[in-house]
Amino acid sequence: MPVDRLLPTREAEDLLDLVRDIADKELAPRVDEHERTETYPEGLFGLLGQAGLLGLPYPEEFGGGNQPYEVYLQVLEELAAHWAAVAVAASVHSLAAFPLLSAGTSAQCQRWAEDILSGSLIGGYSLSEPQAGSDAAALTCRADKGPDGYRINGAKAWITHGGKADFYALFARTGPGSDGISCFFAPGQTDGLTFGRPEEKMGLHAIPTTAAFWDDALLAPDRLIGREGQGLKIAFSALDSGRLGIAACATGLAQAALDAAVTYAHERTAFGRKIIDHQGLGFLLADMAAAVDSARATYLDAARRRDQGRPHSRQASVAKLIATDAAMKVTTDAVQVFGGYGYTRDYPVERYMREAKIMQIFEGTNQIQRLVICRQLAR
Structure with missing residues (x-):
């Protein structure tokens, strides 16, 4: 179901509409087959690059979209709600571009940046x-x-x-x-x-x-x-932004699991009623929705701080921690909503649960995020 987003401009709303259209037409029809057969989606990243989705947070001077991180992360979330692996790879692509765009010379940026942001170079x-x-x-x-x-x-x-x-x-x-x-x-x-x-x-x-x-x-x-x-200074600076990318991807994955669970709860009946009308399951869905909304709020808070040039390292770690833990819980609960069917590959929620686990690990494990937060508090 479409998420009611708070976007800063009409341009950003149009961008999200474009992303949804691309995701519905190009990602959703392909995800199950490629994930099942473990085959690479040839040509897909070139398509995302041509649509301008691989250079959104970078300057127009080099072919980027010059979009605030608040908007870029919501694009990643939308991609992840359709295909987590593609969204994560898009986030990593942006992470890989960060050293060049932040610390490279003018000559280096002139030589490589446009091809990176257009998706010609992944x-x-x-x-x-x-x-x-x-x-x-x-x-x-x-x-x-x-x-x-x-x-x-x-x-x-x-x-x-x-x-x-x-x-x-x-x-x-x-x-x-x-x-x-x-x-x-x-x-x-x-x-x-x-x-x-x-x-x-x-x-x-x-x-x-x-x-x-x-x-x-x-x-x-x-x-x-x-x-x-x-x-190391470049790497850690890049990881602040990369952690926000993973937080957005985790939120999109959790949103997809919530949507699937709510749809199934409307369709499935037990004891003469839709299962969503049973309070025990309804409360479970409510907790899932609260977790998704909280995850989104934390990454948007960090993104807005980044966009304003304010310190955001601790908030990036908080967002990564909260969003990925939420994704793990929400996807696990989605399997529970589906009951035995959730444990089969007939429905996508078992895949969502498997995909959520790695998000607690890469771009710094969630134990490392706690360490980062603790050290900043100690200062």
Whole structure:
């Protein structure tokens, strides 16, 4: 059912109408087949790029939509309500673009930004490693500078769009300690770069997640984004925005589960009444609706702070924590509403529940979000 949104302008309302139309026509008819067969939706991200949906929060100067984050996140939510894997990949694409658009030189932005924001180049984010997930400062992948550029050696893990992306925001060690990590704009096709087979995941089957292996691969000097040693600062700044993207995706997934549960509760009867008219189940649906509305409110609060240039790191962590925990609860409760049918693949709610779990983990686990919040309170 359409969500009654509070959008700042008529232009934003028209944009959301466009997104719904694209999602209804291009995502909804394809999602079940691709998720069931674990096949990549070829051409779909190019279509989203042509519609202007992959560069919404970035400047018009480079082909972006110059939309406030408040609007961009509601676009992500709408996409996620139709196809979570695609929405997450779109969020990661925006995350991968952030280092270039925020810390790149004018020449670098002129060279690559327009192709990224138009969807001609699809991006992946390559920070995590097999032994350095939540502890990003512990990464060991190295970038050794020589006369011809940087030689990259090491392994990366958990890359959304791994092996499919055209570029990666790559974080590698150029020196000791937390100040020895740098950021690179790495092409997806590079001699010495190979990828592992896609992970066999619980959900989000249509978009591959892989490891990457760098074996003496050479990156030209102009592939360095920002200064040497600036990588963690760039990464953490990007993750504030990325966490908001995941919060919006989780909210869209929860909304889809709520909608499915309410529709089923109107159709199913028990003891001579629609099951929605039984107070026990009605209260369960009410709690689900309250959780979805609360999740949306938290990410919009953080987005509005970001749009106003105000500190929002704590609010981004709160939004990610609240929205993804809500998605896990709401999708689980949706399965309960469906009863035995909810446990089968005849209905999408079992998929929603599987997809919700990872949202409590990536872009910083919810335990890490609590740590971020606690540290800010301690200050």
